[in-house]
Each structure stands twice: as C-alpha cells, then as structure tokens.
Amino acid sequence: MDLMIESLPRLLNATKLTIELTLLSLFFGIFVGVFFAILRTSKNRVFYFISYYYSYIFRGTPLLVQIFIIYFGLGQVEWIRESFLWIVLKEPYSCAILAFTLNTGAYSSEIFRSAFETINKGVVEAAKGLGLNRSHTFFKIKLPIAIRQSLPAYGNEMILMLKGTSLASTVTLLDLTGVAKHIISTTFRPVEVFIVAGSIYLIMTFIIHNFIKFLEKKYSY
C-alpha cells in the first residue's frame, strides 16, 4: 500500500508523456489516414497499390518492429544521417511519434476508406442533382457522413494507440509504462505498481470510450 501511494506522483508525472504521445500520433495519424484513404479510392493503379501495400505492411507487422526499424535501423544509413531527416531520426521522441503516426495512419486509412465506401450513392447523386460542386459535395456531404460512420471503429483505434504508446519505453522514453517498469525492477513489487499504472490506463480508456459515445450521440441522425 505504501508503495502504491509513494509511486503515484511519479506515475502521474509520466502519464503526461503518454498523453502527449497519444494525442500527437493520433493528430498526425488522421491526416496520414485520410490521405491514404483518398489514394485508395483513386482510379490510378499506382496510387491504389501504394496505399494498399502501405496499410498491408504496417498492419501485418508488430509495432515493435516498426519502432526498431525507424529508431535503430534508419540511423545506420549514411545519407540519412547527413540529411535533414536526421533532425527527426536522432531523437527517440520523434522516432516514436513517427512510428506511431505511420502505424495508426495505416489502421485509420482502412477505417476511413470503408466509411467512404458505405456512403449511399443516392446521397452523392442528390448532391449532384442539386448542383453542388465537387468540393462542396466532399466537405459538406461526404465527409460528415464518413466521420459519423467511422466513429465507433476510430474510438477503438484511439484506445489501441493509447496502449501502443507503451512501446515508447523500449526506445528509452520514460512514459507511464517505462516508469512503471523502472519502479518494478528496483522494488520487485510488480503487483502494486501494476494496479496503480493499470488503473491510470483504464481511466484514460474510459475517458476515450465516453468521449466517442458522446460524439456518436451528438452526430447521430
């Protein structure tokens, strides 16, 4: 019990980094996801294949491999170390965000793609019939429907990403899991630390879950 109270401030402090990593990756990931979802629906074969294999590779391999390739692997290439990319790739923090963004982008692109595909054709035709131009149809009709469609699946993806940020601890970052591991390995009291750190994660999942539920209600029709 003492250890639980003692470790709480340190774990809460580390939670800041976990939240930061989650929000930044999700933010960038949405753009990556929408971009590849649009490529996927394109009629150009090359764009289609790029998008298809991007999502196939990032969904078919563990996140740990992706982080290790970006953090340990890319630093080995001479021309990358000499280019501007090195500013991003030399820090574990930006490497982790890059890996998380690409990972969540792959999953989100599938979610957004299927949301766009389920839009009723009649709605798009009606928009055409009313004389709306392409960008109006996209932003005023298709996008709102697609957002509403993808909310439940995207909520799951947000929770998966929150859990995924725990892998930042494997590249020396001290996020919630990283600090929890450090406390466990110095005190050898895994159960107490697990209860505290696990509860913090569960509270965050709970918040995301209810946030999505709220949005679903707000945008239901």
Place this chain on the structure above:
Amino acid sequence: MGLLAYGDTGWGDELFFATLMTIAVAAAAMFIGFFLAAIFASFKLSKSKTLNLIGSFYTTVFRGVPELLVIYLFFFGSSGAVMYVARIFGYDGYIEVNAFLTGALSIGIISGAYSTEVFRGAIQSINKGQFEASQVLGFKKKIYYYKIIIPQMLRLALPNISNVWQITLKDTSLISVTGLVEIMRMSYIAAGSTRDPLFFYSFAAVLYLFLTFLSLKLFNKLEQHYSKGY
C-alpha cells in the same frame, strides 16, 4: 545475403528456429486464451450478476491495459509467486520461471480477453429457436451444446478468431523484452553482433508479414470449409 547463411557463418538457422519459437508461443497463448474465453464467456452470459461482473472485469482490464505492462507483471511477478509457494513447502532457494511459460501465459491472458468477446458475440447471434428446438427434442444440455450450438458458433466466430490470432501473433514480439529468443529477440542479438540493425529488423518485418499472410490464407480455407452447408 551472407548474413542469412545457414550454419555457423550466418543467421539463417537461428532466425528459422526463432520463427518456430514465435509460432509456438503464439499457438500456446491462443490455446490458453481459448480455455479462459470458454470460462469467461459463460460467466458473461450467465444469469448471475456476480459472474457477469467478474467476466466484464476480466475483459475490461486485459483489453484496456497495455500488453507490455501485463508482460512486466508476469515477468517480475511469476518467480516471486512461485518462490512464495515453494517457501510454504520449505524450499528457500531462488527459482526462475521459464520465459516461454511466462510469455505464453501473459499473452494468453490478453488473447483470452479478446476471445471472450468473440465467443460471447457468436453464441448470442445464434437463433433462439435453436436452443428451444433442442430442448423440445429432449436433448440434454451438454449434448446440445456440443452437437448443435458450438459447431454453429465456430462458423460464425471464425473470421473474428482469425483477427484474434493476428493480434496474438503480433503481441508475441513483446515477449522479447523478457529474453525469450523469438523473432524479435533473435533480430536484436543479430543486429547487435553484426551492427546491421536495418537489415535484421527489416527481415524480422518480412518474417512477420509472411506469418500473417500465411495464417490469413489458412483461415480463409477454414472458413470455406465450414460454410459449405450454407
């Protein structure tokens, strides 16, 4: 290509056996998960409120907490727990629990939480008439579960079981932090001693892609097989 040579000069054979280890851990974890899922799915479907609560607690905790944290709990906790029990029986030495066992157990418990939801959903989606008809025909509960409900349930659950298998397979990469020599750990060792992390981690990615591709094909075959009558 010399890096992947078979035998003492390259890492081909080591990585081959590491791949087998990944498959073995994933299969063991999946098996443990099914066992747990059978128990907890029945808890979630039972009429008792307490059992419902226990079932929900299990699935919420192990689907909401990062896999890595669960692995650390078992990795650091298991030898402590075993030594505690051994001390009651009068043994006072240090006992180390096998890395395969802790790995399969921790991933299995996570995998079981996902499988529980799959099983529950599949049983719930079976038409109520099926249960009623079996009762009217006078089947005993055990028999109609094994002969009527479970075969139908498996067909419905197969696509989702395939998803859980993919998740479990990818989660095994996290066991590498405990030192079990599966694909990720072997790549780490190879990358360290050859100073070529880009090659070995990329090769690990290829191995995982190969495994996920292969299992997808297998599950498609199974799905075809079990939907023959429909």
